[in-house]
Amino acid sequence: MSTLTRDPARTAPAGPTRNNWIPRLGGPVWLVWRQHRAAFWTLIAVTLIGTLVMLWLRGQMMDFLAAQDPASRRSGGLPPEFETYVNPLFSIGSYLGYIPVLAGVLLGAPLFAGDLESGTAKLVTSQSVSRLRWLITKLALPAAMLALSTGVLTAVLTWWWDPVKGLSSGLIWTAFFSVTGVTPVAYALLTFTVGAAVGMLLRRTLVSMVVTLGIVGAIGFVWSEVWRKLGHTMSISTDKGVGHGAVPPELPAQAEQQGQGTYFLTDSGGRLDWTTCLDKMDNDRAHTACLESKHVVGWSLDYLPVSQMHTMQWLGAGIMLALSAAVVAFVILWGRKRLL
Template sequence: MTTLTTPSPSATAHRDSGGPRLLSWLLRLHRPALWAWTALVLVLGAGLLWLWGPLTDAAAAAWRQYNACDMRPRCAYDQPAILLYKDVEHYITLAVTAVPFLVAAWAGAALFGRELESGTAQLAWAQSLSPTRWLTAKLAFPAVLVTAGTGLLVCLYHLAWSAGRGRIDTARSWYDSLVLHTNGPTTVAFALTGLAAGALAGVLCRRTFPALALALGLTAVVRAVAHLAMPHLWPSVTHTVDRSEGPVVLGLEADSGLVTSTGAHVPVPRCDAMDPGGCSAAYDRLGAVGYYTEYHPFSHYWPLQLTTTALVLVLAGLFALGAFWVLRRTTGTARAAAKAGAV
């Protein structure tokens, strides 16, 4: 015979409590992560403000001094300002690029994997929360913080980059592989993908380190796929030049190759770059008369950003739906087994 237990009044009250009680529980449980995230956003934000104002102004003035030297052998200019700007910009760009991966690692390891491994999640399900509500709360509140923090960093980065555009001779182009994403909303979408990937990895692995590794892997794959797909998500512009001029870089490249005498576009054949004669002979055999480049000018920046962001958010949504599906399947199976054992 099995004994049916009645939930205590305190447990029932806790189960029926609303959003404020749940929010308080999340804040207590993940207070160290919240402080760490706040500190990260503040430090990077301060660095971007420094880059946006004093560093850009000092480096721009130094570049004006350098360009005014006009190849004179001895000419004074503020080289340390140029080097400091370059170093700070480089490390901040890497840090903002790494934010989605930090979110993925935390979500997979601490937010989901560790709680499922230690039994904290199962205790919450038994006392106060259904698995679905637990996962919803775990995703919704961090998603707001991740969106706000990453969005602020992206806005500040865009301001800092725009301040140096046309003033800093060595400033990165808008289509640089890192700037292309840290400069726009795709980084926010990557961060949300990291959160959703962490949820899926956590409910799949139910262990801290495997979930961390899987979340990082999924986020890296999404970023790589988005970067490769971006040039093909919006119609490009085709530019052709004579063979004697050589290929040119005009923007974000979608495709390039040779133009034959018939007007056909063919790939550049493999040849030894150290042997110009060998390459020339290969081009002659193809009847090449010029080069073509399919590219995106700067005016395509926002259409590319928005279409890529939409694609990444769809993938993030699929990860989140996958996490709910896996959790429902696993908890449903466990509950069915528990009921069968009780009978």
């Protein structure tokens, strides 16, 4: 009589093994990923490729700077060849400026409009998933992917630009204000949520994309007009006269001049427009006498210093995130009552 032994490995049930440590998507999260997987994979691919390209270009630039005399770098006396490294930095920064447009038009506008137009929204909300859960998941997953992708790209761009800012006129901080730091992430989230709200209201994908493009363009115009007002304008002046040999004040390094130009400073501390006594410019003696009659003692300039950049970016990002939260609240409240 023999005893039969069983091998546990052979008697284990057939089928694929699963690793418990691997996260698995399910429910609304899986559905949203499935619906927008093309956009998500595109975001991932663009992020990876863009990061690798910027790392490579930054390495080339830093090798070039390392070969230069440190004294020439501090004095701004870099050779003309340095511009060949500046142009890609400026160009890629300009390309990243289109992220908010693409986020609103290509990701935000079709988000709900596509489901409402195809009837998917009615199918999903008729299942066991609540309408609120579907709305939150539908917004949260693309927003997280967008914030991660934008944050990585702008962080690498900021790291690339930071060691050379101010070394060229094309690298002044105001040219990179909206594409570095926290601003691009908040900007992209704002346009994304605006696009989602437009799509929910209009219920047609193509129409929503066109309307969103117009709204995002308007947002961009308003932003370009107001972001400098987030900072505190400072002034610098002289009191050595404006005649022969007198020179206007020199702005601090990397500062951007504000206003319409140089103002005349009077002995009482007031300022006059640069066009004061302009009609006497043809006669030096008459021009000087005109300025003296108005008690002009020097020049005055308004400027924004680079030291305010980060504060302005955080303030602008806070405003955009607050607007995004208001749009999200509108989408959820409207969607719960009038989605179908």
